[in-house]
Amino acid sequence: MTSTKVNVDLVRERAKCTFDLKELIHFVDGGEEITSERKAFEETVLAIKELKDDIPEDYLSHKERYEIAVRKACILRELRLRHDQNKPLLPERPTYVYNILPATIKDISPFYLHETMFLATIWGLMNDEQKAEWLSKALDMKVIGTYAQTELGHGTFLRGLETTATYDPETEEFILNTPTLTAYKWWPGGLGHTVNHCIILAQLYTQGKCHGIQPFIVQIRDLETHIPLPGVHVGEIGPKMGFQTANNGFLGFKNFRIPRKNMLMKNSEVKKDGTYVSSKSDRLTYGTMVVVRVNIVNDAAMQLSAAAIIAVRYSAVRHQSQLKPNEPEPQILDYVTQQRKLFINIATGHAIRIVGRWLWKTMLGVIQKILEGNLDQLPELHALSCCLKAVCTQDCTAGIEQCRLACGGHGYMNSSNLPLLYSHTTAAMTYEGENTVLLLQTARYLLKTWTQILEGDTKLNPTVLYLLNFAKPTDYRWENTNQGIIKGFQAVAAGKIKTAYDTASKHVSAGKSQEEAWNLASIQLVEASEAHCRVIICEVFSNEIQCASNTLSPNLSKVLQQLVELYLVHWALEKKGDILLYSTISKDDIPALRDRYEELLALIRPNAVGLVDGFDFRDEVLNSTLGAYDGRVYERLMEEALKSPLNAEPVNSSFHKYIKPFMEKAKL
Numbered sequence: 197m198t199s200t201k202v203n204v205d206l207v208r209e210r211a212k213c214t215f216d217l218k219e220l221i222h223f224v225d226g227g228e229e230i231t232s233e234r235k236a237f238e239e240t241v242l243a244i245k246e247l248k249d250d251i252p253e254d255y256l257s258h259k260e261r262y263e264i265a266v267r268k269a270c271i272l273r274e275l276r277l278r279h280d281q282n283k284p285l286l287p288e289r290p291t292y293v294y295n296i297l298p299a300t301i302k303d304i305s306p307f308y309l310h311e312t313m314f315l316a317t318i319w320g321l322m323n324d325e326q327k328a329e330w331l332s333k334a335l336d337m338k339v340i341g342t343y344a345q346t347e348l349g350h351g352t353f354l355r356g357l358e359t360t361a362t363y364d365p366e367t368e369e370f371i372l373n374t375p376t377l378t379a380y381k382w383w384p385g386g387l388g389h390t391v392n393h394c395i396i397l398a399q400l401y402t403q404g405k406c407h408g409i410q411p412f413i414v415q416i417r418d419l420e421t422h423i424p425l426p427g428v429h430v431g432e433i434g435p436k437m438g439f440q441t442a443n444n445g446f447l448g449f450k451n452f453r454i455p456r457k458n459m460l461m462k463n464s465e466v467k468k469d470g471t472y473v474s475s476k477s478d479r480l481t482y483g484t485m486v487v488v489r490v491n492i493v494n495d496a497a498m499q500l501s502a503a504a505i506i507a508v509r510y511s512a513v514r515h516q517s518q519l520k521p522n523e524p525e526p527q528i529l530d531y532v533t534q535q536r537k538l539f540i541n542i543a544t545g546h547a548i549r550i551v552g553r554w555l556w557k558t559m560l561g562v563i564q565k566i567l568e569g570n571l572d573q574l575p576e577l578h579a580l581s582c583c584l585k586a587v588c589t590q591d592c593t594a595g596i597e598q599c600r601l602a603c604g605g606h607g608y609m610n611s612s613n614l615p616l617l618y619s620h621t622t623a624a625m626t627y628e629g630e631n632t633v634l635l636l637q638t639a640r641y642l643l644k645t646w647t648q649i650l651e652g653d654t655k656l657n658p659t660v661l662y663l664l665n666f667a668k669p670t671d672y673r674w675e676n677t678n679q680g681i682i683k684g685f686q687a688v689a690a691g692k693i694k695t696a697y698d699t700a701s702k703h704v705s706a707g708k709s710q711e712e713a714w715n716l717a718s719i720q721l722v723e724a725s726e727a728h729c730r731v732i733i734c735e736v737f738s739n740e741i742q743c744a745s746n747t748l749s750p751n752l753s754k755v756l757q758q759l760v761e762l763y764l765v766h767w768a769l770e771k772k773g774d775i776l777l778y779s780t781i782s783k784d785d786i787p788a789l790r791d792r793y794e795e796l797l798a799l800i801r802p803n804a805v806g807l808v809d810g811f812d813f814r815d816e817v818l819n820s821t822l823g824a825y826d827g828r829v830y831e832r833l834m835e836e837a838l839k840s841p842l843n844a845e846p847v848n849s850s851f852h853k854y855i856k857p858f859m860e861k862a863k864l
């Protein structure tokens with residue numbers, strides 16, 4: 197059954213491609229050198245036979261899956277230690293090494309929280325002395341940790357966390373307690389059975405006063421035996437929609453003592469006598485979350501790109517129905533409705549990757565300033581990371597589902613890998629700040645900016661500067677061009693911010709408190725935040741492709757420009773109600789937008805397969821029966837079906853045990 201031949205449709209599609217594939221791959225990776233480095237890393241990892249599976253995970257038990265994931269995570273960690281030597285913890289650009297996880301562990305690594313939030317918190321929130329004690333131990337896995345913030349009763353509202361850390365000056369220790377069931381830490385990745393240390397976020401009490409939440413590093417298991425230490429109640433929270441191997445756990449403390457020096461003291465401090473010295477800003481405690489939100493934007497782009505590859509290749513191979521009478525069944529990729537489902541996801545994969553890298557670079561700049569003692573840009577970064585994390589995970593989740601639907605019944609198979617991809621991005625809509633809550637954070641910043649504008653202050657941060665153009669009546673006219681559409685989105689964002697502001701003010705004038713007025717206006721606030729975020733994505737995507745065009749070949753540049761335009765026109769049509777309401781477009785301009793959208797689908801069609809090949813995911817990374825490079829879709833589906841343990845015997849014992857007696861009873 198196995199054949200190395202590539203499906204003829206895919207061969208034909210690839211021959212039609214108008215640009216140089218290698219050039220696109222280098223562009224996606226960020227340069228030829230990075231492509232070579234990535235490929236070499238993939239080669240090394242995928243040559244390790246211990247990372248390969250005999251049986252698909254789906255047929256294993258929860259426990260077996262976890263144990264295999266831990267085994268593989270150890271191999272991968274060792275490789276990374278070698279690979280990442282001398283590399284900064286926060287590299288110049290988001291790292292590609294996690295891309296290999298879908299080819300090895302498949303689901304989430306039980307060490308994921310160690311490698312991300314645990315390390316990042318040590319790096320960001322420990323003072324130099326503490327870092328000297330912990331950082332290399334954590335990097336070398338002499339201690340394994342997680343980030344334990346969320347509790348059973350509180351995830352979003354951090355001020356409401358219940359775990360307490362009470363300072364005892366007699367012994368110079370903090371006493372950790374979980375006062376109620378709802379105070380149990382709940383969700384941290386790796387917490388169940390993997391880690392021996394945690395960063396715990398707890399309410400700090402000293403000299404009889406509460407000083408809000410602070411981070412502590414806490415050992416919870418014996419380093420030799422791995423047995424939970426006395427006073428620690430720890431375990432796993434059970435199966436979820438995805439993340440089966442992440443080992444998310446629960447944790448409670450009973451009068452558990454840790455030394456004073458285990459409070460992370462880069463910003464705030466507790467002196468030996470219990471005196472509390474507060475930090476320059478309470479918000480610095482939340483720093484790790486900003487870094488992770490930025491990283492999530494990049495993860496989401498990777499996951500949507502994988503889904504787009506799978507669905508586009510499958511659509512080139514799959515033939516169904518008839519376009520013209522008496523002609524063979526066409527490739528489903530030729531149906532314009534199918535192109536509508538797919539091409540926007542190719543464009544979105546590029547848009548979000550590009551905006552993710554821009555955001556990463558912006559973040560590094562802000563961190564540098566913070567290290568120099570300047571926190572001025574933190575609110576803007578917080579606002580950006582909140583709305584981009586929310587909108588990008590929302591778009592990617594919707595896009596992956598659209599890709600699944602585009603694959604018809606076969607998209608519903610686990611072996612297509614689309615369900616797993618979906619389970620990852622939909623989780624990201626909740627973790628690291630639930631999306632609605634994060635959009636409301638950005639809305640806070642936008643309303644403050646609007647107030648600033650109304651007070652005549654024109655010194656705005658760069659990403660909200662555009663609002664000045666719409667604060668007063670302007671003479672701008674709608675144009676059916678990229679810049680015209682972006683201006684239209686700016687008008688929508690400004691209009692929505694103004695409307696939300698006016699609504700909240702109206703409620704305050706009617707006697708409501710600020711907080712009540714906020715809640716009453718919150719639907720509009722969320723929409724204003726999303727509209728602002730769309731402006732950022734459109735602007736960054738368009739500008740970055742424009743800049744890159746100076747160095748790219750005309751052929752590639754042309755195709756990427758088509759993707760930018762498709763993205764803009766798609767969203768203009770999706771949001772035409774808003775654009776009609778807030779910009780100067782008239783309903784007579786809409787048909788031209790629709791015509792252009794259809795033209796763009798036709799222009800992109802010949803390059804569709806080339807474009808997804810350009811994301812350059814290896815088959816092992818895609819891990820999909822429908823998306824492999826050779827397009828042997830039906831052969832792979834059958835090969836996978838035959839792996840079902842139920843197919844190992846022609847008659848299952850349940851027939852003799854239940855069905856046969858049941859049938860015989862029915863005969864009587």
Ligand SMILES: CCCCCCCCCC/C=C\CCCC(=O)SCCNC(=O)CCNC(=O)[C@H](O)C(C)(C)COP(=O)(O)OP(=O)(O)OC[C@H]1O[C@@H](n2cnc3c(N)ncnc32)[C@H](O)[C@@H]1OP(=O)(O)O
Pocket residue numbers: 294295297298304308343345346351352353354355385479482483485486495498499574575578620627628629630633637640641
């Ligand atoms: C192919 C690739 C495969 C890759 C696979 C990837 C796999 C990924 C696996 C990863 C898995 C999981 C990781 C997830 C880990 C977690 O979820 S950790 C827990 C995260 N928890 C949260 O995010 C909690 C959300 N809540 C909050 O952040 C805050 O409490 C909230 C933002 C809601 C604000 O709370 P409030 O009480 O309303 O406000 P205050 O706290 O008082 O804030 C006052 C001001 O501070 C500003 N603020 C808030 N947060 C920040 C911040 N982080 N930075 C800067 N500023 C901040 C806030 O806006 C207020 O400002 P203002 O007063 O308006 O000026």
Ligand SMILES: Cc1cc2nc3c(=O)[nH]c(=O)nc-3n(C[C@H](O)[C@H](O)[C@H](O)COP(=O)(O)OP(=O)(O)OC[C@H]3O[C@@H](n4cnc5c(N)ncnc54)[C@H](O)[C@@H]3O)c2cc1C
Pocket residue numbers: 309343344345346349350351352353382383384385439444623626627628629630631632633636
């Ligand atoms: C897969 C996964 C992995 C995770 N890993 C970790 C981890 O490693 N470490 C860790 O500490 N945590 C982790 N978490 C927890 C995660 O960070 C929280 O679940 C998340 O922050 C949301 O909090 P919550 O569950 O309390 O939701 P809630 O806040 O209870 O949200 C429920 C609903 O209430 C709404 N809501 C809440 N507050 C407001 C508001 N102010 N305004 C309007 N609406 C509101 C929300 O929009 C949502 O619709 C993980 C979660 C998941 C799903």
